[in-house]
Amino acid sequence: MIRNFLKERIGITPGELKDKIDEKVPTALAREFFFALGGIPMICFFIQFVTGLILGAYYMNYSGELANGLSATYISIRNITYEFPVLNYIRGVHQLGANIMIVSLFLHMLRVFFTESYRRPRELIWVCGMLLFFTTLGLGFTGYALVGDQLSYWATQVGTNIAAATPVIGPFIKRLMLGGTEINLYTMPRFFLLHVMILPLLVLTPLIMAHLLLAREHGISYTGRTEKSYYSLVPNHIFNEYKILWVLVFSFVAIVYFFPPTLGEPANPFLTPEHIKPEWYFFPMFHFLKLVPFQVGILSTMGIFAVMTLWPFIQTIMEMFIPLNVVRIIAFTCGTILMVVCMLFTVLEALV
Amino acid sequence: MENKSEEKGITRRGFFQRILVGFGLIISAGATGAIASQLLKSLMPSGWFGEPYVYRKVYAAPITEINQVGASIIFEDKANNRKAILINNGGNIQAFSLVCTHLGCQVFWEKERGKFLCPCHTAVFAADGSVESGPPEKSLDQYPVEIKDGLVYISFREPTWQPEQYFRGEGL
Structure with missing residues (x-):
C-alpha cells in the first residue's frame, strides 16, 4: 500500500530508489582500512553537524562585555563547558570530531596520493578533495576563533593577518572577515556566520556532493593486492559506514569522559600569552613562518597549496616530457619530502 | 522568407532578436554587478580601501x-x-x-x-x-x-x- 502511495505521488518506490542508487563497491573497502578512509571525514561532518546544531542553540556571538568584564561569547562557552549538564560532552565531541576529521582527511589524502588514484580521469576528484581539505581547515580556524578565550583571540589576530598578507586582495579579505580594520564587535558574528552557514552549507556540502558524484561516476580506484570482488552499496556498505559512525561516537564520548574540554583565560587584546599556538594542524605553516621572511613564507605556502591542488594535471604535463617512471619517482619524492617536513615541523612546534 | 540573407543564414527578425537579447544581457549583467557591489559594500563597514x-x-x-x-x-x-x-x-x-x-x-x-x-x-x-x-x-x-x-x-x-x-x- 505504501509502495503504491509513493509510486503514485513521487513516481518511485523505495525498491526502485535502492536499485537506482546502488552500485558495486570493491570488497577491499570493507577489509583494507586504508582504502575506506574517505568515509570517515563525512561521518565526522555528520557528527559535527548534529553537535554543532546543539551548541549553536547556546552560543552567543556578542564579544562585547556582558557581565564582570567578561564577553557574552566567553560566558556562553563557560556555561557550555562547566555549567550545563551534557553540553560539555557535546562540546568535547565537537572538538574531537574536528580533529579526527582532519586526521582522517590527511590519511585519506596520503593513501590517494601514494597509490596515484588521482590519475586520469579522476583528476577533478582530487581537486575537489583538496578544496574540501582547505574548507575543513577553514572550519577549524573559524571554530577555534569562536571560543573567546586568549588563544582563540590571538589565533584570530594572527590568522587574519596572515590572510591580509595575500597579494592584492589580502587587506580587503581581512577587512571583510573582521568587519573593520581591527578585531571588533562585528568580527564574531562574521566568524559565526562563516562557521555555521557559509563554509559548511554553501561550500562544504556542494563540494562533498561533487566529490561523491565524481567518485561514483568513475568508480572507486582500487590498486590493492587482493583480488577484485564486489559487494553492494545499499544496504551493505551504508550499514558498514553506520557501524563506523557508532564506533566513532562511542569512542569520542569515552575520550571526552577522560579528557573533558577546557576553557582558557578570557580574551585580552592587550596581552598576548607567552605560549601562543594555533591548533596542531596549523603547526607546519606556523613553524615555517618563523623560519622565513613573511612574504616569502606566505607566497611559498600558497604556491605549495596550488601545486598540491593541481598536482594531477602537473603530473600529466610532466609525463609529456619525462618518462613515466621518472615522473613517478619525482611525485613519490616530492610527496614524501612534504610529508616528512610537515611532520618534522609539527613535532618541533609541539616541543617548543 | 524574403528578408532572409542567404550568406549569413540570419533573418532580419533573428538579427533584431539577437540584438535585443544582447542588450538584455548587458543590462542585467550591469544591474547584477551594481547590486552585488552594493551588497558587498554593505559588508564592509570600514569602506572599500580601509578607513583613513x-x-x-x-x-x-x-x-x-x-x-x-x-x-x-x-x-x-x-x-x-x-x-x-x-x-x-x-x-x-x-x-x-x-x-x-x-x-x-x-x-x-x-x-x-x-x-x-x-x-x-x-x-x-x-x-x-x-x-x-x-x-x-x-x-x-x-x-x-x-x-x-x-x-x-x-x-x-x-x-x-x-x-x-x-x-x-x-x-x-
Whole structure:
C-alpha cells in the first residue's frame, strides 16, 4: 500500500530508489582500512553537524562585555563547558570530531596520493578533495576563533593577518572577515556566520556532493593486492559506514569522559600569552613562518597549496616530457619530502 | 522568407532578436554587478580601501615619571583600546605601539635587556623600535609625543570608524 502511495505521488518506490542508487563497491573497502578512509571525514561532518546544531542553540556571538568584564561569547562557552549538564560532552565531541576529521582527511589524502588514484580521469576528484581539505581547515580556524578565550583571540589576530598578507586582495579579505580594520564587535558574528552557514552549507556540502558524484561516476580506484570482488552499496556498505559512525561516537564520548574540554583565560587584546599556538594542524605553516621572511613564507605556502591542488594535471604535463617512471619517482619524492617536513615541523612546534 | 540573407543564414527578425537579447544581457549583467557591489559594500563597514586614520592626542603621564634616561611607562586605556609605551631613549622621549608589525601580537617590553619581544614568532625589537631579529620587516609603529606644561601627550593613530560607538549610541 505504501509502495503504491509513493509510486503514485513521487513516481518511485523505495525498491526502485535502492536499485537506482546502488552500485558495486570493491570488497577491499570493507577489509583494507586504508582504502575506506574517505568515509570517515563525512561521518565526522555528520557528527559535527548534529553537535554543532546543539551548541549553536547556546552560543552567543556578542564579544562585547556582558557581565564582570567578561564577553557574552566567553560566558556562553563557560556555561557550555562547566555549567550545563551534557553540553560539555557535546562540546568535547565537537572538538574531537574536528580533529579526527582532519586526521582522517590527511590519511585519506596520503593513501590517494601514494597509490596515484588521482590519475586520469579522476583528476577533478582530487581537486575537489583538496578544496574540501582547505574548507575543513577553514572550519577549524573559524571554530577555534569562536571560543573567546586568549588563544582563540590571538589565533584570530594572527590568522587574519596572515590572510591580509595575500597579494592584492589580502587587506580587503581581512577587512571583510573582521568587519573593520581591527578585531571588533562585528568580527564574531562574521566568524559565526562563516562557521555555521557559509563554509559548511554553501561550500562544504556542494563540494562533498561533487566529490561523491565524481567518485561514483568513475568508480572507486582500487590498486590493492587482493583480488577484485564486489559487494553492494545499499544496504551493505551504508550499514558498514553506520557501524563506523557508532564506533566513532562511542569512542569520542569515552575520550571526552577522560579528557573533558577546557576553557582558557578570557580574551585580552592587550596581552598576548607567552605560549601562543594555533591548533596542531596549523603547526607546519606556523613553524615555517618563523623560519622565513613573511612574504616569502606566505607566497611559498600558497604556491605549495596550488601545486598540491593541481598536482594531477602537473603530473600529466610532466609525463609529456619525462618518462613515466621518472615522473613517478619525482611525485613519490616530492610527496614524501612534504610529508616528512610537515611532520618534522609539527613535532618541533609541539616541543617548543 | 524574403528578408532572409542567404550568406549569413540570419533573418532580419533573428538579427533584431539577437540584438535585443544582447542588450538584455548587458543590462542585467550591469544591474547584477551594481547590486552585488552594493551588497558587498554593505559588508564592509570600514569602506572599500580601509578607513583613513586620524591622530588623537591623549594625555599619558607627567614628565617627572619619565625624566630619567632609560625610564619607561606603559600607557593603557582599555575602554578606548589604546596602548603604548613611553621610553626615554637618551633624553629623547618616544612612544611606540606594542603591536608587532609581523602578525599583530602584543610585544613584551623587557626592561632589563632594553628590548621588545614578540611571543608569537620570537621577534626582537630594539628600544628604538627597529627590528633586531625574527620575521618582521617593519619597525614598531611610533606615535608622535608632545610635552606641554610638564605633561606628556601621545597622539594615537586610530581608524576614524569605531564600531563600539554605535553600541554606546554615539554614532546615531
